[in-house]
Amino acid sequence: MVGSRLVGGRRRIIKILRNMKKDTPDLLEKIVSLAKRRGFVFPSSEIYGGLANTWDYGPVGTELKNNIKQLWWKRFVQSRDDIVGIDAALIMNPKVWEASGHLENFNDLLVECKKCHNRFRAEQVDLQAPCPQCGEKGKFTDPLQFNIMFKTFIGSAEEKANVAYLRPETAQAMFVDFKNVLSVSRKQIPFGIAQIGRAFRNEITPGHFIFRTREFEQMEIEYFIRGEEWEKYFEYWRKEMWDWMTRDLELDKKDIYEIDVPENERAHYSKRTIDFEYDFLFGKRELYGLAYRTDFDLKNHEKASGENLKYKDPEIGEEFWPHVIEPTWGVDRSVLAVLINSYCEEDGRVVLKIPPRLAPFKAAVFPLLANKPELIKLARKIYDDLRQKFYVAWDDRGNIGKRYYSQDEIGTPYCITVDFESLEKGDVTVRDRDTMKQERIKIDELAAHLENKLK
Ligand code: GAP
Secondary structure: OOOHHHHOHHHHHHHHHHHOOOOOHHHHHHHHHHHHHHOOEEEOOHHHOOOOOOEEEOHHHHHHHHHHHHHHHHHHHHOOOOEEEEOOOOEOOOHHHHHOOHHHHOEEEEEEEOOOOOEEEHHHOOOOOOOOOOOOOOOEOOOEEEEOOEEEEOOOOOOHHHEEEEOOOOHHHHHHOHHHHHHHHOOOOOEEEEEEEEEEOOOOOOEOOOOEOOEEEEEEEEEEEOHHHHHHHHHHHHHHHHHHHHHHOOOOHHHEEEEEOOHHHOOOOOOEEEEEEEEEOOEEEEEEEEEEEEOHHHHHHHHHHOOOOOEEOOOOOOEEOOEEEEEEEEHHHHHHHHHHHHEEEEOOEEEEOOOOOOOOOOEEEEEOOOOOHHHHHHHHHHHHHHHOOOOEEEOOOOOHHHHHHHHHHHOOOEEEEEOHHHHHHOEEEEEEOOOOOEEEEEHHHHHHHHHHHHO
């Protein structure tokens, strides 16, 4: 959460060192290489030599990411009666960031190497050790505060009056739009506002693939409650977040750690924060966060804007600033956790055992041979029919073994092969990604069979 970046200091360094598990860079390298090879994630602007720590999602990565976002939206917005969604602008009135405290507080502690002038997060370098970039020893500056919001200018004149910022979190729009949302949705407390969208932070040392980037996506909920009930709702959202991680993303429970963030490391607005850390391949690091933001945000935006942002109880007429519980999820860290959790090497193959509901393709269709028009015709028909219901891949290159190999690496749960028997008997082979078992299924029962399996 925001505050953990504000305090830094020795305690934090010790915590990070303690959390460093045996480095497994090989496995991360393998995942990065697979991600590029199969079209999950590419280095951005690669034809121009890339841009440090900037990544693009390729065709299957976009599907995986969208499936995560859609599952989240369905679970936390559409299937509930108490949460509504918004999609706000990325560049907001700069006064928002004054009132929220970001202009003053959204800082990283950095040190600079006086020789090569590279900057590092103070918590991530040992000041007594050589500079990780140029190897010079004893050249680090004292730690300095560095505001990590991205600055830009509105209009053509680059002057102070025109300064604006790319939003560093999606959360503030939910507070700034509180009054409008309340009046159109007519929700009563407790209720929430949700948003999925991009956030930007000028991170000093991004890294570890898509774990820490300067442009990323968040899925956030601001849940408005009565102050006296905060503990009850904090506990409720804690359980919801566990449920999302272990049931929806199917992450292994033993890789998730709940850290109660101590007061001196919490954000300026938070009275209690839990970080959910995941055992990424480079150590235990924050995956998601949960904070009790008190009534800090609405109160400050009311003070700064002059608009009444109180909630009026319809029954007793009492007016008050709602308090807020904020569960927050990073989309890109979700993708990375799912990739790590699902990566397996077994039986001479690499397989991504992605939960079927999240897998980019639900099935792939192959004609046994690419030069037999009768097989192609039937396989194409099956492919076209299935595509009405599921996102399905087509592959007629190379031999069947190679096609299985590539679908396993993408994480496609089922591969369907149309062979000569299919022409006679009207059935196909369906091969299960995880067990590699094959069964014959009637073509006219195929869609229902897959639907049932994918439930
Ligand atoms: N509104 C609260 C807030 O923004 P945060 O802990 O700073 O809290 C929330 O960010 C989530 O956003 C994190 O738990 C993480 O998943 C994700 N996140 C934060 N910074 C990120 C970065 N530089 N790159 C990728 N994801 C990031």
